[in-house]
Amino acid sequence: MSKIDQEGMLVHAHVQHRRFPQIEHGALEAARAIVIHQTDAADEQATFYAYARGGHGAHFLIAKNGTLYQTASLFKRCFHVGARIKSxxxxxxxxxxxxxxxxxxxxxxxxxxxxxxxxxxxRKTYPDRFPVNSDSIGIELVGRHIDETRYEAVTAEQNHRLQWLLDEIYRHFSMTAADVFRHPQVSYKHPDEAGSAVWR
Ligand SMILES: [Zn+2]
Structure with missing residues (x-):
């Protein structure tokens, strides 16, 4: 079982810490939901370069081989949901x-x-509305956007590690699978982003 340290980092052999304070924007008020994304990048290095420049980002990044990186503190807000949420x-x-x-x-x-x-x-609160940046944890899966209707398939290794991570987050923050969303469910994004991610 993992622990969360004083810096908001998940401590377990499955988690590599690659924290980028550049993508942290103030305190995360409360972690109540999870939003799953795909990076539209070929590998994790491309995402690390982007995070080093700051701006948008998420708390976790899962490489195609299943390597799990924590890229931001669980106590900090990241910009991963977008400016406009759906109803x-x-x-x-x-x-x-x-x-x-x-x-x-x-x-x-x-x-x-x-x-x-x-x-x-x-003006509503979760769960009456979808999650927003101030109440959700973001998880990115490495994978490219292929065309208007498709993203690369999430690998079996990514889905395996994603389930492990979700189980840890459920336990630490009293969430369930009902609190996990694909990014395009929540805001106006490419419809297949994280479309082949599976979880329970
Ligand atoms: Zn996304």
């Missing part, structure tokens, strides 16, 4: 979403609509 009510319930503000937003043009939906959703 959880609308995505799950479709026409049965009874939120009158959402109904009004849907009458707007596309860009005004996604901005209005984001504003409405951010």
């Amino acid at each position: 959880r009510c609308l995505e799950l319930l479709k026409t049965n979403c009874r939120d009158p503000e959402i109904a009004k937003a849907l009458t707007l043009g596309w860009s005004a609509q996604i901005a209005a939906i984001n504003d409405i959703e951010r």
